[in-house]
Amino acid sequence: MALALERGVVRTRDLTEIGLPRCYLARMCDEGLLTKVSYGLYRATEQRNAA
Template sequence: MRKRDRDRAERIRLAGGSKPTLRERAVSLALEKGEVRTKDLTDIGVPRCYLTRMCEEGLLMKAGYGRYRAAVPKAA
């Protein structure tokens, strides 16, 4: 591991962990509100192009034009 990578990992550890990713922020907002609009997600910094990808990955479900819900994980 390079020194700059070790230094970065140490800074993140000391700062209390890493920031949540855009996907994590989008899913947590959708879980919190139930249904979110595209505008709600772009307001927190999630680009619109991510929404299609997140739907394909099963993280979000499209509820209608410009409206998304968090996908409910299937029970095993």
């Protein structure tokens, strides 16, 4: 998540290079942490804190 937040948009290759298994991308999208922008591109979903 830190990489996606830092860069804004990350590629599948960026995440696999740091050791994140590809199957985690779908899980992170399902959990609302990442949004798929296009084939192989993901961005961090904006999280709003409830006050």
